[in-house]
Amino acid sequence: MSIDDPLTAISSRAAHALKGRFVGTVLAPGDDGYDSASVPLSPAGRPGFVARAETPTDVVEAIRFAREERVPISVRSGGHSAGQWDTAPDGFLLDLSGMNTIEVLSDGLVRLGTGAVWGDVARALKNHGLALTSGDTTSVGVGGLTLGGGIGWMVRKYGLALDNLVQAEVVTAAGEIVTASPFEQSELFWALRGGGGNFGVVTHFTFRAHPLTTVHAGPINYHVEDLAPLLRGWRDVMRSAPEELNTTFLAVPSFGPEMPASTQILVCFADSDEAAAEAAVEPLRRLLGARDADIREKDYVDVLEDPKPAEAPLTIVANNGFAPDFSDDAIDVIARVQRELGGVLMIRSLRGAFNRVSADETAFGFRDSEMLVISAAFLPPDAPASATDWVRTLWAEVSPFLTGSYGNFLSGSDEHAIAAMFPPATRARLAAAKHRYDPQNLFSQNQNIAPVST
Numbered sequence: 001m002s003i004d005d006p007l008t009a010i011s012s013r014a015a016h017a018l019k020g021r022f023v024g025t026v027l028a029p030g031d032d033g034y035d036s037a038s039v040p041l042s043p044a045g046r047p048g049f050v051a052r053a054e055t056p057t058d059v060v061e062a063i064r065f066a067r068e069e070r071v072p073i074s075v076r077s078g079g080h081s082a083g084q085w086d087t088a089p090d091g092f093l094l095d096l097s098g099m100n101t102i103e104v105l106s107d108g109l110v111r112l113g114t115g116a117v118w119g120d121v122a123r124a125l126k127n128h129g130l131a132l133t134s135g136d137t138t139s140v141g142v143g144g145l146t147l148g149g150g151i152g153w154m155v156r157k158y159g160l161a162l163d164n165l166v167q168a169e170v171v172t173a174a175g176e177i178v179t180a181s182p183f184e185q186s187e188l189f190w191a192l193r194g195g196g197g198n199f200g201v202v203t204h205f206t207f208r209a210h211p212l213t214t215v216h217a218g219p220i221n222y223h224v225e226d227l228a229p230l231l232r233g234w235r236d237v238m239r240s241a242p243e244e245l246n247t248t249f250l251a252v253p254s255f256g257p258e259m260p261a262s263t264q265i266l267v268c269f270a271d272s273d274e275a276a277a278e279a280a281v282e283p284l285r286r287l288l289g290a291r292d293a294d295i296r297e298k299d300y301v302d303v304l305e306d307p308k309p310a311e312a313p314l315t316i317v318a319n320n321g322f323a324p325d326f327s328d329d330a331i332d333v334i335a336r337v338q339r340e341l342g343g344v345l346m347i348r349s350l351r352g353a354f355n356r357v358s359a360d361e362t363a364f365g366f367r368d369s370e371m372l373v374i375s376a377a378f379l380p381p382d383a384p385a386s387a388t389d390w391v392r393t394l395w396a397e398v399s400p401f402l403t404g405s406y407g408n409f410l411s412g413s414d415e416h417a418i419a420a421m422f423p424p425a426t427r428a429r430l431a432a433a434k435h436r437y438d439p440q441n442l443f444s445q446n447q448n449i450a451p452v453s454t
């Protein structure tokens, strides 16, 4: 962008105006740190400027500024969203990564700044004999994961990350700092738990953590030609397994000699009891095609990982959906489609605490699901549109066995994506909550719920 570009001039003026009201840093194009703070996740490009908040009052100022100046605002915590909505070149990015405090309160309550990342949270809680179920990755942020769900290594035992939320500190579109909980602003509290960044900017989350010392975790490797019998065996084991046993089925194609193809069941038994862990895992070791396993006692933090970035540029066509019943018919179709697609197939077992939350208790739908099925097909960057259509057509064969989609794994924010993320009743209630808390749709750079008055 050249200095004569009108956008640069507007950005610099706007950034300067906000700077005077801000404790944190405001970075305009050309400032040291702007480039690294504004990594362009979106093809739309970089934001006009970046406001790095340090305090809830900074967030208030940023929101007031966005409203008064009519400048689009996007919000980022850990910066891991798959979407392309969180960079508005004609607007600014409110970067919350610096608000990353981790405080252990009394009675297992834990207060987290939205910018904390789950690896740091797990490490800090370990020293108190506590843990929170989150996701599988260290560098994912508390903010985005929690507001969208949070399917982690203890989902069967403790539900989603958002199911363990007891209170949130929120700056509303009106620029007020409020507490949302079952007792205050309860409709806002409902909407935040699944409705994403539509309803305000959350600055702090208070969770109820769970006592945990160590877990037993690692992969079991299989060699099978046909995934279907193995998937059936895995499903049957999981249907009667204790809820401490959380597993993910993972089939990965070869990515070159260093990364051969693999078929694994990834295990996390969320308890330190070795005999109980072995008893729960043993049926998985006996499934068809089982080769070897590397399940060990470890700290929960060591179960979380960071994926290696792909070396070759590839176009990823990702799909996901919830399976209410992981039936034999569903398995047969999934196995066949996977054989043809040849990409990554990941299936997360959900049965347990996830199902015991009623459909209207949070804004996260599809509580009757048994599994979350995720597929990522890889195409060369120059693949024609017909290749993407081929993937979509194949995936459509799986669709009759699935309902909805997990928004945190969706890269889309169009009507198709939003419709998949929420059952109709949840969507309607979210639209009414949006009208109540953000009638002007100030928070629109997200998987957006349009406000609807009732």
Ligand SMILES: Cc1cc2nc3c(=O)[nH]c(=O)nc-3n(C[C@H](O)[C@H](O)[C@H](O)COP(=O)(O)OP(=O)(O)OC[C@H]3O[C@@H](n4cnc5c(N)ncnc54)[C@H](O)[C@@H]3O)c2cc1C
Pocket (backbone or CB within 6 Å): 075, 076, 077, 078, 079, 080, 081, 082, 085, 086, 096, 114, 134, 135, 136, 137, 139, 140, 141, 142, 143, 144, 145, 146, 147, 148, 149, 150, 151, 152, 196, 197, 198, 200, 201, 202, 203, 307, 408, 409, 445, 446, 447
């Ligand atoms: C490598 C990788 C592994 C993953 N593994 C898992 C997993 O195991 N389980 C799982 O459930 N998910 C997983 N995810 C998905 C993850 O939950 C989402 O990408 C999530 O949005 C990331 O949160 P973030 O804070 O890092 O992202 P951000 O990009 O910072 O936030 C995502 C969106 O949330 C909103 N938002 C964020 N913070 C706030 C806030 N404080 N107030 C208001 N709105 C806000 C904004 O709209 C923002 O665009 C994974 C993602 C990646 C990239």
